[in-house]
Amino acid sequence: MTSVGTGYDLSVSTYSPDGRLFQVEYASKAVDNSGTAIGIRTKSGVVLAVEKIIPTILEVPDSNKRIYSIDKHIGMASSGWMPDVKTLVNISRNEAWEYQKLYKVPASPKIIAERIAMYIQAYTLYSSVRPFGAMPMMASMSGDSPQLYMFETSGAYYGYKGCATGKAKQLAKTELEKLDLESLSMQDAVKEAARIIHVVHDDSKDKLFELELSWICEESGKIFSKVPQELFDEAVQYAKRASDDSIDDDDEDL
Numbered sequence: 001m002t003s004v005g006t007g008y009d010l011s012v013s014t015y016s017p018d019g020r021l022f023q024v025e026y027a028s029k030a031v032d033n034s035g036t037a038i039g040i041r042t043k044s045g046v047v048l049a050v051e052k053i054i055p056t057i058l059e060v061p062d063s064n065k066r067i068y069s070i071d072k073h074i075g076m077a078s079s080g081w082m083p084d085v086k087t088l089v090n091i092s093r094n095e096a097w098e099y100q101k102l103y104k105v106p107a108s109p110k111i112i113a114e115r116i117a118m119y120i121q122a123y124t125l126y127s128s129v130r131p132f133g134a135m136p137m138m139a140s141m142s143g144d145s146p147q148l149y150m151f152e153t154s155g156a157y158y159g160y161k162g163c164a165t166g167k168a169k170q171l172a173k174t175e176l177e178k179l180d181l182e183s184l185s186m187q188d189a190v191k192e193a194a195r196i197i198h199v200v201h202d203d204s205k206d207k208l209f210e211l212e213l214s215w216i217c218e219e220s221g222k223i224f225s226k227v228p229q230e231l232f233d234e235a236v237q238y239a240k241r242a243s244d245d246s247i248d249d250d251d252e253d254l
Contacts, residue, residue, distance in 0.1 A: 009023055011127040032166065036079065042185070049211065052211075067213075071096040078134050084132040116151060117157040120151055195238060198211075199242070
């Protein structure tokens with residue numbers, strides 16, 4: 001930290017002379033040290049994909065997931081500090097339940113997104129708390145309209161056609177920008193999501209990882225759920241072939 005930040009990172013509620021909240025920025029750095037998560041929104045649905053790093057071969061497969069169902073029509077994925085991720089998931093589920101209990105209809109994704117953002121932002125206001133070290137993304141459908149939101153550690157949130165968080169977010173964003181998201185089918189979106197996760201994965205640092213894929217679309221009955229196993233396997237094979245072709249092209253360039 002440069003001298004301009006000296007002493008201004010002791011409290012999250014203290015601005016530096018140049019208008020920065022350093023603890024909020026530190027929280028973003030915590031997110032950048034975790035596995036990559038991406039979201040892809042097409043005309044007919046949303047796909048969430050996560051690179052879940054496995055720290056040891058002793059870990060039970062399919063444990064410590066990073067993609068969660070909030071309601072039947074809302075799902076969430078996140079990079080970052082796992083306890084913070086789970087806390088935000090529980091908050092989101094409670095908000096969705098309270099909305100449905102009060103209004104007797106499924107929770108509005110836009111309202112849930114606003115409440116999550118307000119909760120995250122509240123943790124940047126008081127010196128007795130710290131910001132959440134997580135940047136969740138939320139996939140949902142409201143009628144026939146798919147929606148994808150991503151939340152910053154500051155509490156700001158935006159709607160996206162494609163977004164990425166985690167250690168390889170810049171490379172993932174570059175790959176997302178190459179896609180024609182408007183004309184992409186959901187099956188192709190699943191395959192591209194798997195391909196991007198495999199492309200951005202760094203074997204030299206984290207050899208072991210699990211790919212998580214979930215979607216919400218007409219094919220899933222507008223319910224947020226895991227991608228069917230047959231399509232999942234097909235997407236993984238497609239991703240591995242694309243990754244191998246990329247390596248071969250790099251070798252030819254050398």
